[in-house]
Amino acid sequence: MRAIGCIAARLVLALLVFTFARSEALAAPPPIVHAVAIVAEGAATVVTVDLSAPLPIAVFTIADPSRLVVEVPSARFDLAKDAGRGGGGQIVGWRWGDFAPGRARLVFDARRPLKIARADLVDGPIAGRARLVIELVAATREETVDAPTLHLGPAGLAAAAAPLAADRPPTPGPGAAKPVVVIDPGHGGLDAGTVSPATGTPEKTVVLEMARVLAERLRAEGRYEVVMTRTTDVFIGLSERTRIARAHHADLFLSIHADAEYDHSVRGATVYTLAEKASDEQAAALAFKENQSDAMAGLGLDEAHDEVADILADLTLRETRHFSQRFARDLIEAFRVGGRLVKTMPHRQAGLRVLRAHDVPSALIEIGFLSNKEDEALMTAAEWRERTARGLVAAIDHYFVERGRIEAPAGVAGLRHPAAAGPGGAPPRPGAAASP
Numbered sequence: 001m002r003a004i005g006c007i008a009a010r011l012v013l014a015l016l017v018f019t020f021a022r023s024e025a026l027a028a029p030p031p032i033v034h035a036v037a038i039v040a041e042g043a044a045t046v047v048t049v050d051l052s053a054p055l056p057i058a059v060f061t062i063a064d065p066s067r068l069v070v071e072v073p074s075a076r077f078d079l080a081k082d083a084g085r086g087g088g089g090q091i092v093g094w095r096w097g098d099f100a101p102g103r104a105r106l107v108f109d110a111r112r113p114l115k116i117a118r119a120d121l122v123d124g125p126i127a128g129r130a131r132l133v134i135e136l137v138a139a140t141r142e143e144t145v146d147a148p149t150l151h152l153g154p155a156g157l158a159a160a161a162a163p164l165a166a167d168r169p170p171t172p173g174p175g176a177a178k179p180v181v182v183i184d185p186g187h188g189g190l191d192a193g194t195v196s197p198a199t200g201t202p203e204k205t206v207v208l209e210m211a212r213v214l215a216e217r218l219r220a221e222g223r224y225e226v227v228m229t230r231t232t233d234v235f236i237g238l239s240e241r242t243r244i245a246r247a248h249h250a251d252l253f254l255s256i257h258a259d260a261e262y263d264h265s266v267r268g269a270t271v272y273t274l275a276e277k278a279s280d281e282q283a284a285a286l287a288f289k290e291n292q293s294d295a296m297a298g299l300g301l302d303e304a305h306d307e308v309a310d311i312l313a314d315l316t317l318r319e320t321r322h323f324s325q326r327f328a329r330d331l332i333e334a335f336r337v338g339g340r341l342v343k344t345m346p347h348r349q350a351g352l353r354v355l356r357a358h359d360v361p362s363a364l365i366e367i368g369f370l371s372n373k374e375d376e377a378l379m380t381a382a383e384w385r386e387r388t389a390r391g392l393v394a395a396i397d398h399y400f401v402e403r404g405r406i407e408a409p410a411g412v413a414g415l416r417h418p419a420a421a422g423p424g425g426a427p428p429r430p431g432a433a434a435s436p
Contacts, residue, residue: 031055031075033096034129036106038088041135044117045089047108049132050124051075056153059119059134062298063144066110068136069298075104081200090114090136097190098234099297105190105235107298115139121152179405180225181218181396182245184255184354185211186364189235191296194260196370203258203370204233206379210367211256213382214389221393223406235297242357251405252327252396253362255354257290258379260371267372268342269335272364273324274356275349286366287350323361326402330395331365338391340368365392 032052039046049070058071068091077096084094091108099105118135125131132152139147185208187193193203211228218226227248229241236244245253259270278284328347335341355362367388368375378384400406 029076031073033072033075033077033079033106036079036083036094038086038091038094038108040089043137045091045114045136047091047132047134047136049106049134051130051132053128054121054130054153056151057121057132058149058151059116059132060149061114061116061136061139061144061147062295063113063141065295066113066144067295067298068108068110068114068116068134070106070108070132070134071099071298072104072106074098074102077104090138095190095192095296097192099189100235105298107190107296110136113139113141113144115143115147116150119150119152178223178225179251179400180227180248182227182229182248182250182253182360183211183215183218184229184241184245184253186255186257186290186354187235187293188230188233189297191235191293193293194258194370196376197260197264198373198376201370201376201380206258206370207256207367208233210379210385210388213385214256214392217386217389217393218396221397221409223397223400223409237294237297238291238353239294241354242360245357245360245362250357250360252399253355253357253360254392254396255352255362255364257364257366259286259366259369261369262371264369264371264373266342267369267375268340269346269368270342270366271328271331271347272352272355272366273328273347273349274321274352274362276351277349278351279349280345282345283348283350286348287352290364291351291353293354320357320359320361323399323403324355324363327361327395327399328363330398331363331392334391334395334398339388 033049034052035048035050037048047068047070051072055072055075059069061068079096084096087093087109090111092111094106094108096106097104114136115138116134117137118133120133122131122133123129130153185204187202187204187207189204191204193207195202208230212231215226215228218224225248227244227250229244230236241255242253272283272286278287332341332346335346352364355364368379370376370379397406397409401408
């Protein structure tokens with residue numbers, strides 16, 4: 001009996017030790033990026049990154065546009081807010097942030113194509129820390145494209161694709177009892193999007209808060225299955241956003257963004273749908289800016305192929321575009337009734353990659369302008385988000401009522417479509433668009 005008791009005591013002790021060790025591992029603080037320096041040394045540009053400890057690191061360059069990418073496990077960045085505005089040598093600026101679950105990136109913008117002449121992980125200036133040293137030299141575009149990814153540190157960083165980033169498992173396919181609505185807060189992680197020139201408020205934060213309120217209100221209605229492409233400040237690639245919509249068999253996809261304009265007096269909401277040819281110069285400029293999201297996070301062309309032209313040849317898209325246009329009209333009318341639209345062309349069309357799912361009716365809404373102080377004050381106010389969410393829910397309800405997917409809730413019949421609401425829409429009647 002004494003022997004059995006001894007064995008039991010040892011088992012209990014071993015279990016306690018294992019539990020303690022596991023809890024310690026789980027509670028281990030994330031690695032820290034302490035400092036970044038960029039200097040010119042003759043014809044070379046040297047980038048150093050100081051880390052709290054040796055980490056598995058992946059380092060590579062991309063050519064279009066020219067960038068250096070450093071990928072590490074999710075880390076805390078102990079850096080000044082404006083640190084990335086400075087450069088050196090052939091680097092003109094840089095940024096950092098979460099790239100995918102468990103992974104973060106530092107992305108350095110270069111004046112010209114570069115290649116990695118040397119990359120080492122050495123001891124840092126303080127015991128226990130590490131320093132990443134990268135020497136860059138001029139290269140041709142072909143040399144940049146052909147250069148391999150370098151893996152440094154204790155174990156090479158896994159290059160596996162990030163898991164499905166949505167906040168719930170895929171829903172059943174066509175025939176599901178409830179329509180599936182995918183809400184897509186634009187940007188995220190190291191892609192801040194537009195930044196307010198007055199306060200520095202990033203678009204990624206504003207649109208995430210708006211998306212959360214909208215998703216909460218839609219779920220409260222009980223008529224829809226609601227999926228968000230991201231629920232935290234993490235980067236999601238444009239292709240991944242459309243993949244999420246298709247994996248969940250979405251019946252509707254709404255991407256939420258905030259705009260900016262050199263003319264700070266411009267304000268109001270604008271709705272965009274997919275087209276091969278932009279409806280106007282402003283739509284083309286916005287599509288170019290939004291389509292740069294992947295490049296901002298250091299995705300190369302092989303990871304972010306633009307398929308808009310290919311998809312537009314698909315006959316399936318004709319019906320999808322028709323329903324996207326109808327949803328755009330619903331969105332415009334909701335803002336006409338209870339919000340503010342831009343003064344001219346509230347509905348525009350462009351080759352926006354995030355709207356490219358050929359079998360999912362999709363629209364992108366710029367809810368306001370961060371370059372306008374009044375719009376920014378509204379978009380960061382909880383009361384305005386609630387009111388705007390109610391309008392967006394009314395537009396979504398009206399869309400699905402017209403398609404026969406849901407019974408008409410009270411108030412949906414109040415949405416009216418102007419007679420001439422094609423691409424560009426009709427400008428709001430004087431006094432009809434309530435001031436937000």
